[in-house]
Amino acid sequence: MTIKQNIYLKPLELADAEAMLVLRLSNQAFLQPVEPVRPNNFLTLEGQQEHIALGLQKQAEAAAYPFGIMLGQQLIGRMELSNVIRGPLQNANVGYFLDRAHQGNGYVSEAVRLVTAYAFEQLNLHRLQAGVMPRNTPSIRVLERAGFRQEGLALRYLQINGVWEDHFLFALTAEEYKS
Numbered sequence: 001m002t003i004k005q006n007i008y009l010k011p012l013e014l015a016d017a018e019a020m021l022v023l024r025l026s027n028q029a030f031l032q033p034v035e036p037v038r039p040n041n042f043l044t045l046e047g048q049q050e051h052i053a054l055g056l057q058k059q060a061e062a063a064a065y066p067f068g069i070m071l072g073q074q075l076i077g078r079m080e081l082s083n084v085i086r087g088p089l090q091n092a093n094v095g096y097f098l099d100r101a102h103q104g105n106g107y108v109s110e111a112v113r114l115v116t117a118y119a120f121e122q123l124n125l126h127r128l129q130a131g132v133m134p135r136n137t138p139s140i141r142v143l144e145r146a147g148f149r150q151e152g153l154a155l156r157y158l159q160i161n162g163v164w165e166d167h168f169l170f171a172l173t174a175e176e177y178k179s
Contacts, residue, residue, distance in 0.1 A: 007110045009067040009079055009118070012055060016068055017048040019075040023099055024048065030100045034136060037162050055080070062086070065118070069098060069111045076102045079111050081119055081128075090126035092119060103138070112146040120177045127174070131157055131167035140168065148172045 012020075024031070024043055041047035058064035063084050069077035077098035084092040094115060098108040119125045130148060132139045144150075148170040156164035 006071055007107050007114070008070050009111060009114050010070050011059075012052050012066040012068050012078070014049055014052055014056070016075060017045055017052055020052065020068070020078070021045050021048045023075055023077070027097070027100055031097055033161050034133065035097075035161065036159060058082070065092075065115075065123075067111075067115065069096070069107065071102065071107065077108065077111065079115050081115060081123075081125075084123075084125070090124070092123075092125055092128055094119075094128050094130040109142050109145050112142055116146055116172065116177060120174050125174070127171060129169060129171040131169055133160065133165050134168055140170075143170045146172070147176060149176070 021043070028043065039047060042051065052066070055064055055066035059066065063082075065081040065084070067079045068075045069079050077096060079096045080094075081092040082095060094112065096108055096111060096115075098111075116128060119128055128148070129151075130143055131154065132143065134140075134153070140150075149172070151169045151171050154167050154169050157167040157169075158165055
């Protein structure tokens with residue numbers, strides 16, 4: 001995908017498992033409070049290989065598109081279009097995380113813009129949506145800067161770190177993207 005601010009999205013492959021493991025381990029304390037409980041082997045090389053392999057399987061089924069967020073040759077995060085639904089809905093969920101050391105530089109905002117362009121221009125999706133916990137104001141700002149609008153509050157929407165958490169729901173349609 002197009003490079004902007006030295007950021008680009010690279011389709012994840014099994015060879016990225018070691019770099020993803022290093023990224024996950026160095027961000028575990030930062031990410032754990034905002035992510036679902038993971039399998040016991042998630043923070044192992046085998047666990048990352050399995051996680052990437054599952055993403056690749058879903059990509060082969062056109063149900064998900066996992067990317068690495070790259071700064072030059074360095075993997076600094078993950079971006080994914082997941083739960084892709086075709087037919088009359090033409091929808092996908094947007095999810096991401098960025099290395100804590102690289103936050104505040106606009107990198108994830110640029111990555112969201114890149115994946116949004118890919119979703120609407122290459123995959124011809126009609127709608128993207130994202131859920132974010134109300135206390136995650138940096139992520140809310142990222143979505144708003146990318147043109148997503150808040151649609152509402154879903155109570156006890158996702159189980160995060162073992163607790164059912166409310167989430168603001170954000171969305172962007174192809175028509176909004178083009179305008």
